[in-house]
Amino acid sequence: MIRNLTEHDKEHLQEALVKSGQKVTPQREAVFTVLLAERDHPTVDEVFNRAREVMPGLSLATVYNCLETFVGCGLVRQVNHERESTRYCPNLAPHAHFRDKETGQVHDIELPPEVMKSLRSILPPGFDSEVIEISFLGRAQAKDTHSN
Amino acid sequence: MIRNLTEHDKEHLQEALVKSGQKVTPQREAVFTVLLAERDHPTVDEVFNRAREVMPGLSLATVYNCLETFVGCGLVRQVNHERESTRYCPNLAPHAHFRDKETGQVHDIELPPEVMKSLRSILPPGFDSEVIEISFLGRAQAKDTHSN
DNA sequence: AACACAGTTAGAATGAGTCTAATCCGCAAG
DNA sequence: CTTGCGGATTAGACTCATTCTAACTGTGTT
Numbered sequence: 001m002i003r004n005l006t007e008h009d010k011e012h013l014q015e016a017l018v019k020s021g022q023k024v025t026p027q028r029e030a031v032f033t034v035l036l037a038e039r040d041h042p043t044v045d046e047v048f049n050r051a052r053e054v055m056p057g058l059s060l061a062t063v064y065n066c067l068e069t070f071v072g073c074g075l076v077r078q079v080n081h082e083r084e085s086t087r088y089c090p091n092l093a094p095h096a097h098f099r100d101k102e103t104g105q106v107h108d109i110e111l112p113p114e115v116m117k118s119l120r121s122i123l124p125p126g127f128d129s130e131v132i133e134i135s136f137l138g139r140a141q142a143k144d145t146h147s148n
Numbered sequence: 149m150i151r152n153l154t155e156h157d158k159e160h161l162q163e164a165l166v167k168s169g170q171k172v173t174p175q176r177e178a179v180f181t182v183l184l185a186e187r188d189h190p191t192v193d194e195v196f197n198r199a200r201e202v203m204p205g206l207s208l209a210t211v212y213n214c215l216e217t218f219v220g221c222g223l224v225r226q227v228n229h230e231r232e233s234t235r236y237c238p239n240l241a242p243h244a245h246f247r248d249k250e251t252g253q254v255h256d257i258e259l260p261p262e263v264m265k266s267l268r269s270i271l272p273p274g275f276d277s278e279v280i281e282i283s284f285l286g287r288a289q290a291k292d293t294h295s296n
Numbered sequence: 297a298a299c300a301c302a303g304t305t306a307g308a309a310t311g312a313g314t315c316t317a318a319t320c321c322g323c324a325a326g
Numbered sequence: 327c328t329t330g331c332g333g334a335t336t337a338g339a340c341t342c343a344t345t346c347t348a349a350c351t352g353t354g355t356t
Contacts, residue, residue, distance in 0.1 A: 025302095027304070065303075085342090114266075127286065129284035134282050136281075209315095213335075232312095
C-alpha cells in the first residue's frame with residue numbers, strides 16, 4: 001500500500017519546496033508520498049484516489065495544485081501523450097517514454113547522453129531548446145521495468 | 149489567400165482517400181486545400197475559419213471528421229504539445245517539432261536517418277515502436293523556414 | 297486576540313473534442 | 327425518372343480534463 005516517506009525523500013521534498021519559496025504541507029506530503037509509492041505514471045485522478053486513502057478530506061483541486069507546484073520546483077515531470085490525461089512522473093533522470101498502444105501503460109526509456117547530444121545537434125542555429133520530449137508509441141511484451 | 153489545389157496535390161488526395169476506401173468530397177478538398185495553402189501547423193479552429201472563407205456552410209464537425217480521415221489515411225500528422233489544441237501538419241517527411249515558448253509558433257526540424265536509428269536503438273528488447281514523436285521547447289530567433 | 301496570507305476546498309466555468317440524430321447527396325436498381 | 331441505400335455532413339448536445347472563483351482554514355506575527 002502507501003508507505004510513509006523515508007527521511008531522505010522527506011528532505012528532498014522539503015528542500016525543493018523551500019528553495020522555490022513554497023511551504024511543506026500535509027497535503028503536499030501526501031501527494032508526494034503517493035507519487036513515490038508506485039513508480040508508475042498516474043493521472044491526476046489516480047493520484048487523487050490513492051491519496052484519499054491516506055487523507056480522505058483531500059480535494060481534487062488541491063491535487064492539481066500540488067502537482068503544479070511540484071512541476072514548478074522540478075520535483076516531478078508531466079507526461080503528455082496525445083490528448084490523454086496528463087500523467088506525472090517522479091523520475092527526474094533524462095528519459096523518454098514508451099506508451100503501449102494496447103495496454104496504455106507508459107514505460108520509462110533511459111536516454112544515453114550521446115543520444116541527447118545528437119538530438120540537440122539537429123537544431124538549426126538560432127534554435128535554443130530547454131526541454132526535449134521523446135515519446136514512442138508501440139507494443140511492448142516486456143517483463144516490466146518501471147511500468148504503467 | 150487560398151489557391152486551388154494543383155493537379156498533383158489533387159491526385160495525391162484522391163489516391164490516398166480511395167486507397168483507404170474513402171470518397172473525395174468538396175469538404176475534404178476544401179480542408180486539404182487549406183492545409184496545403186500555408187505550410188504552418190493550424191489548429192482545428194484555424195482550419196475551420198480559413199476553410200469557411202472558401203466554403204461558408206462548412207461545419208466544425210466536418211473539419212474534425214476530415215482531419216481525422218486524413219490522419220487515418222496518412223495524409224497529415226497530428227501535432228500535440230502539452231495540453232494545447234491539436235495542430236495538423238501536412239509535412240510527411242520524418243521530422244521533429246520545435247515550439248517557441250514565447251510565440252507559440254511550431255517549426256519543423258528535419259530528422260536525419262542516423263538520428264532516427266540511434267533513437268530506435270535505445271529501445272530495450274521487446275519494445276517495438278511504430279511512431280516516435282520528438283518535440284523541443286525553447287526559444288527561436290529564426291529567420292523562418294516553415295513557421296508557425 | 298486580531299491580522300495577514302498562503303494553502304485548501306467545493307463547486308462553477310471553460311473549452312477541446314466527441315457523440316447523436318437528422319438531413320443531404322450521389323449513385324445503383326427497379 | 328423515382329426510389330432506396332449508405333456514407334458524408336450538419337447543428338447542437340454532451341463529456342470530461344483542467345482552470346477559475348470565492349469562501350474558508352491554519353499558522354505564524356505583531
